[in-house]
Amino acid sequence: MTSVVSTRALTKRYGSVAAVDGVDLDIQEGDLFALLGPNGSGKSTTFRMLLGLVYATSGEIQLLGHSMPSAASRTLPHVGSLIEGPAFYPHHSGRANLTLLDASSGNGRRTRRARVREALERVRLDAGRLPYRAYSTGMKQRLGLAAALLRPRRLLILDEPTNGLDPSGTREMRDLLLQLQRSGTTILVSSHLLTEIELICTRAAILSEGRLVAQSKVQDLLSTSQSVIVVTHDIADAINAVGSIPGVSVLEQTPDGLVLDLNGAEASEVNASLVSAGVGVREFSLKRERLEDVFLRLTGA
């Protein structure tokens, strides 16, 4: 596995405020990597530093094996991006905008029409001569993605690609990302749609106030779960019984039972203790944590 994006102690300060603070990211080839975090946690600033738009205060960035931003001219042709929403000339059509972008990037002139057509087909955008300013939010988002796909890319950096898309658009985006990943493109994506992320991403990192608070496989993030759901009628007895098991505590009381924090205790032993204390346990299950729960827990939101 080769590293596609790697940062070392990446930091960006604005005055005394650190927008990004000592972040070590590691994204491997083939990853569909999610960078998560609340608004203002430093995701966009990180993306902008990766792309050479914002200069880091300190730290290192390796993009596709080269040091950024000094190797921008070598690496960026292989990187497609969508940063804080699409931006195009409002009086030109989508096609004209892509044609201008393609010309600016110095791609071959002869195949330009075909390239633009393919990119538009790929995101299913067919708006004819309609000027960009008349586009709906979803169409603008699609055009932004089409621009990122104007040529074959090794890496896609997509900041909120599903922003403004309706449910079917979101689903199409999910399918498109999976398809791109299968064809060998590494994808770094940020989104607040955590269910989507959970469905498609292989790895994820969570930023909170500029610091990296987690980075691992999505499955591993989810399996850090340490709580069980106990369904019982004898809630009072159950609470008493839990009190005598070392370390275990009641997280939450529900109408039909309890949620317990195992705190390292073995689930089966806890179950046995409850039963032997005479609690009528009707159901005992590990609580499967959602990415949302992990996110809220780690970011303290």
Next chain:
Amino acid sequence: MFAVELKKMLLRPRTWVIIALLAGLPVLVAVLLRVTGIGPRPGEGPAFLAQVLGNGALFPAAALALILPIFLPIAVSVVAGESIAGENSLGTLRYLLVLPVGRTKLLIAKLMTVTVFVFMAVFIVAVVAYVVGASLFGIKPLPGVSGAAIAAEDATWRTVVTVIYVAVSMLGVAAAALLFSTFTDSPLAAVFGALAVLVTSQVLDLLEAGRAVHPYLLTHYWLAFIDLFRFPVLWRDVVRGFLLQGVYIALLLGAAWANFTTKDITS
């Protein structure tokens, strides 16, 4: 990159509206002069205008003198001030830079585009003014500012040098606007910055108290092209004007480059 920027500029209706307005003012003045037959008295009013009634050959120079102090620099400021700041406010700047288009390269492409605009605008105004002047007032050998007659082919090169001189004079303003354009993502603020420089320079140039700085003011030698129509040509101020603009252009562009290549793009 320059080709794309040029195309963007040429395809914008705004470009042509500005040029039409610039050329329209002298036409309006010419028609008024022709209809009323009332010109400024010799030695008064805008340069050359007094002589134009008798001879249309001077009208290109007169037209440039009309738009030079205010109208033309505002137009140039708008185009140059918008160049980087406009892309920044639209957000298209970030997508250009990640293509990637190098920052220096983009700045040079913008500068060249603005330069083309300036020469185009000045040239079109001069041509329109020549046509209007010739048809409304007729062409005769130039009497020249100093009285002696200037032959027709002589007038041609003087006018050509005038066009170049006026265009180069505008490049100083363009460089200032471009500099401010790299500082802000509001095109209007960039235009205002350039106009502030312009107005300050013109006010200081009028003040006797500012005499010591007069030779260094951006606008000081702008109207020196009048000397091109003397007989013989009085080159001193024209040459100084060229040199001064060169220094301003170099300094302002250097600052624009230094700022643009090191700044964070956060729009």
